[in-house]
Amino acid sequence: MRKTPSPSLHKSNQRKKNAGLQDRGVGNGKQRHNVENHTSLTNFKSSVKNFFTFLFSGKRKTASEAPQGDDRKNTHNVKGVPDFTDISSDSSKNSSKRVFSHSSASSGTSSSQLAMGNFTFDEIYKATAKFSLDNKIGEGAFGTVYKAKLIDGSLVAIKRAKKDLQNKNLAEFKNEINTLSRIEHRNLVRWYGYLEHAEEKIIVIEYVNNGTLREHLDGIRGDGLEIGERLDIAIDVAHGITYLHMYTDHPIIHRDIKASNILITDKLQAKVADFGFARLGAEDPNATHVSTQIKGTAGYMDPDYMRTQHLSEQSDVYSFGVLLVEMMTGRYPVEPMRPLSERVTIKWAMQMLKQGESVIAMDPRLSRNPASNKAVRKVLKLAFQCLAPSRRSRPTMKSCAEVLWDIRKDFKERTSSDPPHGSHHSADFLQRDARKNRHMTFGIEDRKDYKFVSS
Ligand SMILES: Nc1ncnc2c1ncn2[C@@H]1O[C@H](COP(=O)(O)OP(=O)(O)OP(=O)(O)O)[C@@H](O)[C@H]1O
Numbered sequence: 001m002r003k004t005p006s007p008s009l010h011k012s013n014q015r016k017k018n019a020g021l022q023d024r025g026v027g028n029g030k031q032r033h034n035v036e037n038h039t040s041l042t043n044f045k046s047s048v049k050n051f052f053t054f055l056f057s058g059k060r061k062t063a064s065e066a067p068q069g070d071d072r073k074n075t076h077n078v079k080g081v082p083d084f085t086d087i088s089s090d091s092s093k094n095s096s097k098r099v100f101s102h103s104s105a106s107s108g109t110s111s112s113q114l115a116m117g118n119f120t121f122d123e124i125y126k127a128t129a130k131f132s133l134d135n136k137i138g139e140g141a142f143g144t145v146y147k148a149k150l151i152d153g154s155l156v157a158i159k160r161a162k163k164d165l166q167n168k169n170l171a172e173f174k175n176e177i178n179t180l181s182r183i184e185h186r187n188l189v190r191w192y193g194y195l196e197h198a199e200e201k202i203i204v205i206e207y208v209n210n211g212t213l214r215e216h217l218d219g220i221r222g223d224g225l226e227i228g229e230r231l232d233i234a235i236d237v238a239h240g241i242t243y244l245h246m247y248t249d250h251p252i253i254h255r256d257i258k259a260s261n262i263l264i265t266d267k268l269q270a271k272v273a274d275f276g277f278a279r280l281g282a283e284d285p286n287a288t289h290v291s292t293q294i295k296g297t298a299g300y301m302d303p304d305y306m307r308t309q310h311l312s313e314q315s316d317v318y319s320f321g322v323l324l325v326e327m328m329t330g331r332y333p334v335e336p337m338r339p340l341s342e343r344v345t346i347k348w349a350m351q352m353l354k355q356g357e358s359v360i361a362m363d364p365r366l367s368r369n370p371a372s373n374k375a376v377r378k379v380l381k382l383a384f385q386c387l388a389p390s391r392r393s394r395p396t397m398k399s400c401a402e403v404l405w406d407i408r409k410d411f412k413e414r415t416s417s418d419p420p421h422g423s424h425h426s427a428d429f430l431q432r433d434a435r436k437n438r439h440m441t442f443g444i445e446d447r448k449d450y451k452f453v454s455s
Pocket of ligand 1: 207261
């Protein structure tokens with residue numbers, strides 16, 4: 001059974017205490033390079049310095065301290081404080097390759113190469129079989145994602161930036177590096193290193209081998225997630241985001257929480273990915289928000305943030321509420337092919353909840369039985385709170401994790417006491433059939449996530 005820690009200490013004290021203590025699963029902060037916000041930029045630079053001062057002060061083993069293999073041609077370990085503002089466009093002028101990474105000594109990985117974290121372009125080139133299409137696992141706005149096998153046999157994912165990345169996208173790519181390099185939590189995708197070589201910009205990250213949550217909900221991965229598995233995944237996601245909000249040395253707001261950004265392991269553990277839009281929250285604990293350009297994915301975005309451009313951790317809570325509805329209903333946030341009253345899934349699901357008909361909103365793939373029905377109803381209630389129009393009324397991510405934990409506990413107790421005949425297994429065949437036809441019936445193939453970036 002998976003054990004999931006439930007954070008409990010006071011937010012600001014805990015953040016200070018834990019700054020950088022990655023071994024405990026609570027750790028260092030991340031920053032965001034934000035060109036529009038000079039205050040944030042200043043804070044960002046000072047936090048980067050603080051972080052690396054800590055990092056290189058001997059508390060943790062770093063790439064530069066790790067033993068180097070003689071055959072590591074074309075690598076250059078950055079010593080001291082890397083200047084993230086120059087991971088960039090002018091790299092092509094610089095013929096030397098540039099690598100920095102953070103140690104994974106505390107991650108439990110057995111790979112010595114990952115522990116050292118320095119990669120050469122040649123190694124990456126070989127590890128992906130020359131960026132072979134066979135190893136391609138995805139495509140995002142910033143480039144292509146490959147699966148790669150390092151010489152020591154460990155698998156990693158490689159994010160290779162498009163060569164013609166526009167400035168705006170490049171800033172987001174760099175932002176992902178800045179964020180990933182500063183976080184370490186089992187429910188967040190791990191970062192192993194960054195490499196520049198001529199025009200190439202490559203991020204080396206943890207390979208998560210079982211697709212995205214969206215693919216599981218769509219039934220194109222796995223055997224269909226049962227309610228208990230969905231609860232586990234929701235708790236994992238809540239813990240990952242709680243860490244970002246509370247346990248880094250500066251709160252991090254992900255800004256793009258959605259099912260297609262949740263990666264799933266073969267043990268159905270969830271890892272939050274895609275930190276391209278992440279940014280720093282307010283440093284001052286009394287500040288309620290930071291003002292920023294609106295970014296995120298339509299359907300998941302906090303309307304309060306869209307209206308005011310004031311970003312806070314509660315905007316992630318809103319998106320998490322949408323995600324909970326997505327997980328319980330199996331539907332996308334926007335379903336253009338549905339009847340009008342059902343097109344905006346959160347509205348429809350909340351309406352069903354209010355009418356006491358949450359079972360109607362349940363994903364047809366889920367077994368109906370008293371324990372599942374109750375769990376879904378409770379999760380939708382929590383979603384309802386996360387989706388409160390005013391951000392002040394929303395719960396924190398930490399309390400979402402706690403509520404979900406209780407729902408899971410209650411669900412497990414009920415299922416262990418309820419005999420299996422309580423479930424409507426007779427309906428399973430019909431449900432499976434509905435799953436098969438779902439794409440055709442509801443036109444899911446027409447749906448895409450609509451990325452929204454204000455100009
Ligand atoms: N660490 C990883 N391990 C395994 N697969 C991954 C990993 N990171 C990304 N992928 C796969 O690659 C796809 C593209 O990922 P990427 O983060 O580049 O873009 P995206 O989130 O899908 O889109 P966008 O960048 O436009 O938001 C993902 O949907 C996922 O299927």
